[in-house]
Amino acid sequence: xxxxxxxxxxxxxxxxxxxxxxxxxxxxxxxxxxxxxxxxxxxxxxxxxxxxxxxxxxxxxxxxxxxxxxxxxxxxxxxxxxxxxxxxxxxxxxxxxxxxxxxxxxxxxxxxxxxxxxxxxxxxxxxxxxxxxxxxxxxxxxxxxxxxxxxxxxxxxxxxxxxxxxxxxxxxxxxxxxxxxxxxxxxxxxxxxxxxxxxxxxxxxxxxxxxxxxxxxxxxxxxxxxxxxxxxxxxxxxxxxxxxxxxxxxxxxxxxxxxxxxxxxxxxxxxxxxxxxxxxxxxxxxxxxxxxxxxxxxxxxxxxxxxxxxxxxx
Amino acid sequence: xxxxxxxxxxxxxxxxxxxxxxxxxxxxxxxxxxxxxxxxxxxxxxxxxxxxxxxxxxxxxxxxxxxxxxxxxxxxxxxxxxxxxxxxxxxxxxxxxxxxxxxxxxxxxxxxxxxxxxxxxxxxxxxxxxxxxxxxxxxxxxxxxxxxxxxxxxxxxxxxxxxxxxxxxxxxxxxxxxxxxxxxxxxxxxxxxxxxxxxxxxxxxxxxxxxxxxxxxxxxxxxxxxxxxxxxxxxxxxxxxxxxxxxxxxxxxxxxxxxxxxxxxxxxxxxxxxxxxxxxxxxxxxxxxxxxxxxxxxxxxxxxxxxxxxxxxxxxxxxxxxxxxxxxxxxxxxxxxxxxxxxxxxxxxxxxxxxxxxxxxxxxxxx
Numbered sequence: 001x002x003x004x005x006x007x008x009x010x011x012x013x014x015x016x017x018x019x020x021x022x023x024x025x026x027x028x029x030x031x032x033x034x035x036x037x038x039x040x041x042x043x044x045x046x047x048x049x050x051x052x053x054x055x056x057x058x059x060x061x062x063x064x065x066x067x068x069x070x071x072x073x074x075x076x077x078x079x080x081x082x083x084x085x086x087x088x089x090x091x092x093x094x095x096x097x098x099x100x101x102x103x104x105x106x107x108x109x110x111x112x113x114x115x116x117x118x119x120x121x122x123x124x125x126x127x128x129x130x131x132x133x134x135x136x137x138x139x140x141x142x143x144x145x146x147x148x149x150x151x152x153x154x155x156x157x158x159x160x161x162x163x164x165x166x167x168x169x170x171x172x173x174x175x176x177x178x179x180x181x182x183x184x185x186x187x188x189x190x191x192x193x194x195x196x197x198x199x200x201x202x203x204x205x206x207x208x209x210x211x212x213x214x215x216x217x218x219x220x221x222x223x224x225x226x227x228x229x230x231x232x233x234x235x236x237x238x239x240x241x242x243x244x245x246x247x248x249x250x251x252x253x254x255x256x257x258x259x260x261x262x263x264x265x266x267x268x269x270x271x272x273x274x275x276x277x278x279x280x281x282x283x284x285x286x287x288x289x290x291x292x293x294x295x296x297x298x299x300x301x302x303x304x305x306x307x308x309x310x311x312x313x314x
Numbered sequence: 315x316x317x318x319x320x321x322x323x324x325x326x327x328x329x330x331x332x333x334x335x336x337x338x339x340x341x342x343x344x345x346x347x348x349x350x351x352x353x354x355x356x357x358x359x360x361x362x363x364x365x366x367x368x369x370x371x372x373x374x375x376x377x378x379x380x381x382x383x384x385x386x387x388x389x390x391x392x393x394x395x396x397x398x399x400x401x402x403x404x405x406x407x408x409x410x411x412x413x414x415x416x417x418x419x420x421x422x423x424x425x426x427x428x429x430x431x432x433x434x435x436x437x438x439x440x441x442x443x444x445x446x447x448x449x450x451x452x453x454x455x456x457x458x459x460x461x462x463x464x465x466x467x468x469x470x471x472x473x474x475x476x477x478x479x480x481x482x483x484x485x486x487x488x489x490x491x492x493x494x495x496x497x498x499x500x501x502x503x504x505x506x507x508x509x510x511x512x513x514x515x516x517x518x519x520x521x522x523x524x525x526x527x528x529x530x531x532x533x534x535x536x537x538x539x540x541x542x543x544x545x546x547x548x549x550x551x552x553x554x555x556x557x558x559x560x561x562x563x564x565x566x567x568x569x570x571x572x573x574x575x576x577x578x579x580x581x582x583x584x585x586x587x588x589x590x591x592x593x594x595x596x597x598x599x600x601x602x603x604x605x606x607x608x609x610x611x612x613x614x615x616x617x618x619x620x621x622x623x624x625x626x627x628x629x630x631x632x633x634x635x636x637x638x639x640x641x642x643x644x645x646x647x648x649x650x651x652x653x654x655x656x657x658x659x660x661x662x663x664x665x666x667x668x669x670x671x672x673x674x675x676x677x678x679x680x681x
């Protein structure tokens with residue numbers, strides 16, 4: 001029987017063409033190294049990042065000579081000693097870490113019901129409305145959204161105007177830690193919903209129905225069936241929100257009123273305000289290390305299998 | 315010397331007219347044009363601050379320069395702190411810098427001068443007609459030319475001070491101003507008055523500044539806002555704050571926007587500083603020549619008058635007329651006695667210590 005051209009997937013054709021090209025260039029390779037050659041673009045991409053990191057690592061080991069504003073010729077750990085001994089850096093790191101954890105927890109608590117309703121609702125209008133409401137913020141940049149909150153929450157903003165109607169004096173709703181966290185949650189919510197929705201879609205509705213028919217209440221079904229099965233989505237969304245919040249710059253800068261710096265703001269100051277790129281590079285590496293450690297802890301606690309990274313899920 | 319017989323009266327008149335015209339052109343252009351004039355670039359790029367700052371520069375210097383030379387001036391509004399590493403990297407890598415002229419704070423510019431990335435501007439003819447303020451302190455020659463001075467005044471909302479302007483920074487410690495004050499987020503402009511307000515002396519800068527940190531710690535209890543230049547105008551406009559330590563130009567900008575605002579120099583004094591213009595190394599001979607011509611034109615009395623009328627600041631050329639309402643203003647010092655209440659610390663001391671001051675200020679304010 002003759003196979004129709006459409007039954008041979010396009011991707012396979014591309015792979016065949018690549019294999020043929022490699023064989024033509026390097027006949028003796030015998031196709032043994034073809035898979036490795038196909039990794040080349042990814043290796044180049046990651047390699048570029050690694051080279052950048054090496055440069056940053058080199059900078060972090062050099063101090064600023066304030067008589068010439070040049071890097072020192074020699075390597076020293078002075079910047080690292082400073083980073084671990086300055087109280088301000090400790091404050092900023094702790095604030096960033098706590099902020100990222102709080103934002104992640106709150107965002108997941110808000111994103112889960114949103115995603116669940118969006119996936120499960122039989123009402124097409126409601127589903128479309130939730131989808132539009134989800135994607136609309138993506139068209140508005142983070143900085144614009146932050147300035148939007150300035151207008152809404154400012155002393156002469158909409159919220160205070162409404163409060164004024166019932167005789168409440170203007171409240172300082174901005175330029176504090178809760179304002180920064182609020183802005184971050186609002187910014188992260190669509191990311192979390194987008195990560196959770198596929199995980200919830202993958203849970204067959206019949207399983208929930210089966211749980212119900214076996215006597216589980218709705219709450220029991222959610223806690224013993226849906227939430228455990230949605231764990232890959234929750235972990236994935238949590239990781240994205242955690243790392244993005246930890247490294248955020250704009251929300252602390254705009255909604256913090258200059259008093260709620262995160263690590264990224266401290267790095268900016270070193271690079272652009274005091275011209276001490278060595279110390280800025282040190283803080284940048286510490287931020288990367290902190291983020292990597294957090295991801296490592298999550299994997300250690302929940303296991304990489306929660307994200308289907310162990311190949312166990314077919 | 316006998317005149318050649320063929321050189322008649324008409325030719326004499328023609329020659330005289332030509333020499334006169336050439337002389338007039340040379341007189342109106344910088345003396346660096348003594349050498350042959352290189353080809354003109356189609357445009358030069360000047361980094362500037364936005365809002366009223368760039369408007370004033372455009373009206374006072376850039377438009378006049380374009381009218382005189384035909385060279386278009388592009389204003390790059392990248393923040394001064396952010397352009398600095400880009401310029402430094404370009405010079406280090408032998409690339410053409412992204413800007414021709416940097417309008418910069420003198421402290422920032424001094425860092426670039428110490429790093430050796432600034433062209434020498436000593437040969438600008440108009441420097442001879444400037445005051446001592448034009449000369450940068452702590453560096454050799456003129457890698458930077460200061461173009462005006464400014465004061466970090468105590469700006470306030472008169473309605474919040476019904477008994478008259480605040481006389482001292484101590485007045486701001488009144489509990490009614492809790493959350494209603496603002497400073498720069500690195501404390502610039504406030505470190506030195508705080509040193510005096512804390513009971514210290516200016517001689518203690520930079521080695522004995524505990525009084526400053528103690529007073530800043532007291533001020534922290536007032537929960538002030540911390541920001542940048544545009545923030546102050548916005549905060550005053552939105553009624554977020556009642557008083558701020560800021561550059562008088564920002565207060566003037568807010569006033570022009572209809573905000574009820576005034577400013578004063580408190581008993582502790584106010585920091586006086588300068589901004590300047592400089593050219594990064596790495597430009598072609600022609601671009602360098604016309605960039606120097608731009609800075610030279612910024613030092614003419616006419617350009618200074620228009621430029622600084624827009625900023626409300628005192629220039630470096632004698633005989634400028636103060637902008638309306640600024641004569642005798644503490645933010646517009648011109649006479650020696652005007653400077654008695656102003657604090658001027660050498661650029662070198664500032665450059666060597668400001669990162670530590672910034673860090674201490676942030677440690678206190680964000681601790």
